[in-house]
Amino acid sequence: MTEKSEEKMTQKYDGGELLIEAFDDLGVDVIFSSPGSEWAPAWEALARRQAEGVPTPRYLDLMHETVAVGMATGYGLVTRRVQAVLLHAAPGLLQGSMAVHGALLAGVGMVVTSSESLTYGDGPGQDPGGQWYRNLSIVGGTHHVAQPWTKWSQQVGSVSTLYTTVKRAGELADRQPSGPVYLNTPLEILLEDAERPVRPKKVVPRGRRVSVPEDVDAVARILAGAANPVIITETAGREKGGFEALTALAEEVGIAVVEPASAVAANIAKTSPAYIGNDVDAIIDAADVIVLVNCRAPFYPPSKRPATATMVVIDEIPQRPHIVYQVLNADHYLEGALPETLAALRAATLEQADPDLIARRREANRAAHDAFQSQTDAIEAKALAVADGIDPIALSVKLRDIVRAEQATVVDETITHGRLVQRHIGWERPDAFFYVQGGLGQGMAVALGVKLAVQDGFVLFTVGDGAFLYNPIVQSLLASKDFDLPVLIVVYNNKKYLSMKMNHLRFYPQGSAVQTQNHLGVDLSSQPELSAFAAPFDMYAAEVDDPTQLDRVLAEAVAAVKAGTTAVVNVAVTR
Numbered sequence: 001m002t003e004k005s006e007e008k009m010t011q012k013y014d015g016g017e018l019l020i021e022a023f024d025d026l027g028v029d030v031i032f033s034s035p036g037s038e039w040a041p042a043w044e045a046l047a048r049r050q051a052e053g054v055p056t057p058r059y060l061d062l063m064h065e066t067v068a069v070g071m072a073t074g075y076g077l078v079t080r081r082v083q084a085v086l087l088h089a090a091p092g093l094l095q096g097s098m099a100v101h102g103a104l105l106a107g108v109g110m111v112v113t114s115s116e117s118l119t120y121g122d123g124p125g126q127d128p129g130g131q132w133y134r135n136l137s138i139v140g141g142t143h144h145v146a147q148p149w150t151k152w153s154q155q156v157g158s159v160s161t162l163y164t165t166v167k168r169a170g171e172l173a174d175r176q177p178s179g180p181v182y183l184n185t186p187l188e189i190l191l192e193d194a195e196r197p198v199r200p201k202k203v204v205p206r207g208r209r210v211s212v213p214e215d216v217d218a219v220a221r222i223l224a225g226a227a228n229p230v231i232i233t234e235t236a237g238r239e240k241g242g243f244e245a246l247t248a249l250a251e252e253v254g255i256a257v258v259e260p261a262s263a264v265a266a267n268i269a270k271t272s273p274a275y276i277g278n279d280v281d282a283i284i285d286a287a288d289v290i291v292l293v294n295c296r297a298p299f300y301p302p303s304k305r306p307a308t309a310t311m312v313v314i315d316e317i318p319q320r321p322h323i324v325y326q327v328l329n330a331d332h333y334l335e336g337a338l339p340e341t342l343a344a345l346r347a348a349t350l351e352q353a354d355p356d357l358i359a360r361r362r363e364a365n366r367a368a369h370d371a372f373q374s375q376t377d378a379i380e381a382k383a384l385a386v387a388d389g390i391d392p393i394a395l396s397v398k399l400r401d402i403v404r405a406e407q408a409t410v411v412d413e414t415i416t417h418g419r420l421v422q423r424h425i426g427w428e429r430p431d432a433f434f435y436v437q438g439g440l441g442q443g444m445a446v447a448l449g450v451k452l453a454v455q456d457g458f459v460l461f462t463v464g465d466g467a468f469l470y471n472p473i474v475q476s477l478l479a480s481k482d483f484d485l486p487v488l489i490v491v492y493n494n495k496k497y498l499s500m501k502m503n504h505l506r507f508y509p510q511g512s513a514v515q516t517q518n519h520l521g522v523d524l525s526s527q528p529e530l531s532a533f534a535a536p537f538d539m540y541a542a543e544v545d546d547p548t549q550l551d552r553v554l555a556e557a558v559a560a561v562k563a564g565t566t567a568v569v570n571v572a573v574t575r
C-alpha cells in the first residue's frame with residue numbers, strides 16, 4: 001500500500017468528500033451541476049482537491065437544469081460512460097425532469113442527485129437553512145418524484161452508506177438498458193463527518209454477455225437459407241462497435257438494412273451497398289426473414305406484422321422496461337451483447353451458407369441501394385433547382401457537404417424536417433448522428449455535451465424554429481461561451497409548429513379550423529429574429545432566405561465555428 005492511499009484511508013471525510021470520491025471512483029470526469037444550497041459540501045471537497053492538486057472531476061456550473069442534464073446526455077452519448085449531475089432539491093429536479101426522461105429514452109447512464117433535508121433545522125447538527133423547511137421539501141421525498149422517469153430511484157440512508165450507494169447507483173445506471181438513476185442525498189448526510197475510513201476502489205468495466213452457440217446457430221441456419229433477409233435497426237450504433245459489426249454482418253452475409261425514420265443513431269453508412277433506405281412498409285411483406293437489431297418499435301400500428309417473415313430479435317434487453325406498450329412478435333431471440341452477437345452470427349452464417357446465394361443477395365441489395373440512391377439524387381436535384389426560397393432538402397444537401405468536409409457530428413432536434421435530415425444529411429461514420437429523444441428544448445445542451453466529448457470535432461445542431469424556442473437559449477449559449485464549446489446551429493425556420501397543423505388536419509381534415517383558416521397551436525410568426533440571440537455572446541449570427549446567399553452564409557458560419565465561436569444561422573425554409 002502506498003503512503004498516499006494510507007493517508008487517504010485514515011483521513012476524516014464528510015459526506016461531500018465521499019460523494020466526490022465515489023464519482024471519481026466511478027470514472028466520472030465531468031460533474032454537470034445546476035447549483036443549489038445542498039452542494040456546499042461537494043464544492044468544499046472539490047475546492048480542497050483542486051487546491052491540493054488531487055486529480056478531480058472537472059466541475060461545470062450550468063445556469064439551467066435542462067442544460068446540465070442535456071449536456072450530460074450528449075457527453076454520455078459519445079463517451080458511453082456514466083455521468084454525474086447535481087441538481088437542486090425538488091424544484092431543480094422537476095426543472096431537469098424532462099431532460100432526465102430524455103436520457104432514459106436515449107439510454108444514457110447517469111447518476112442524478114439532489115437533496116432533501118432530514119431535520120429542517122431541529123436536528124443536533126448544522127443548520128441546513130430555513131429554505132428547506134419553508135420552500136423546498138416535497139411529500140414522499142424527491143426520490144419518489146423521480147421514480148417514474150428514472151431507472152432506479154433511492155434515498156441515501158446514512159453517511160456510512162453514501163460512498164457505496166453512489167457507486168452502486170452508477171453501476172446500476174451503466175447496466176443494460178443503461179439510463180439515469182436518481183439519488184436523494186440529504187444535506188445533513190453530505191455535511192456529516194465520515195468517521196469510518198474509506199477504502200476507495202475504482203469501479204471496473206461491466207462484464208459482457210454472450211448468446212450461447214446453440215441460439216446463434218439456430219438463427220444462422222435461418223439466415224443461411226433466406227432468400228430475402230432484411231435487418232431493421234434503430235440504435236445498433238449506440239453500442240460501442242455496433243455500427244461496425246452491423247455493417248460487416250449486413251455486407252458480408254448479404255442482408256439488406258432498413259433504418260426507419262425512428263432511428264436515433266448512426267447505424268450503418270448511408271453509402272453502404274447493404275443500406276436500402278428507410279421504408280419499412282416497402283419490405284415488410286417481401287422479406288422472408290426480418291431481423292430486428294436494437295429496434296424497440298419496428299412497425300406502426302404496433303399490431304402490424306409481416307405476412308410470412310420469420311422474426312428474429314437481436315437486442316441485449318429486447319423488452320425495454322421504460323416502454324409502456326411494445327410488440328415484437330419474435331420467433332427467435334438473441335440477447336447477448338450486440339457487437340459480439342452480430343460477429344458470432346456473421347461467422348456462423350458464413351460457415352453454413354451457400355456462397356452463390358450470398359452473392360445473389362448482395363447483388364440484389366446493391367441494386368436496391370442504387371435505386372434508393374437514384375431516387376434521393378433526383379429529389380435533391382429538384383430541391384436545389386427551387387429559386388424562390390430555400391427548400392429544406394436543399395439546405396440539408398448543403399449541410400451534408402459541410403458534414404462530410406468537417407467529419408462533423410450531427411445532433412438533430414427537428415420535427416417535420418427530421419426525415420429530410422436523416423435522408424439528405426445522413427451519416428457515414430459511427431456516432432456521427434444523434435436524434436434528441438424526449439421533449440423539445442434539450443437539443444442545444446445535448447449538442448454542447450457532444451462537443452465537450454468530441455473536443456476538436458465539428459458539431460452541427462439542426463433544429464426547428466419551434467424547438468429552438470423551447471431551448472434555454474441564453475443559458476445554453478452562455479455554456480457554449482463559458483466552456484469554449486463552439487457549435488454550428490442551423491434553424492430550419494418555417495415560422496410555425498408545422499407538426500401541430502399536420503396533426504390537426506389528420507383528425508379534422510374538413511373541420512372548422514380548415515374552413516375558417518384558423519389554425520390554433522401553429523403560428524410562430526411573432527417570433528423575434530432567432531439569430532439575434534447570438535449578439536450578446538459575440539457569436540456569429542446570420543439570417544438567410546435567399547438560396548443564392550446560402551453557400552456564403554454557411555461558409556462564414558463554418559469558418560466562425562472553426563475559429564472558436566458558436567454560429568446561429570436562421571434559415572427561412574419554404575415548408
Ligand SMILES: Cc1ncc(C[n+]2csc(CCOP(=O)(O)OP(=O)(O)O)c2C)c(N)n1
Binds near residue numbers: 414439440463497
Ligand atoms: C416539451 C415539449 N412540448 C411540446 C411538444 C409538442 N410538440 C411536438 S413538435 C412541436 C412543434 C415543433 O415546432 P418546430 O420545431 O418549428 O418544428 P415543425 O413542426 O415546424 O417541423 C411541438 C410543440 C414537445 N414535443 N415537447
Ligand SMILES: [Mg+2]
Binds near residue numbers: 465492496
Ligand atoms: Mg417550425
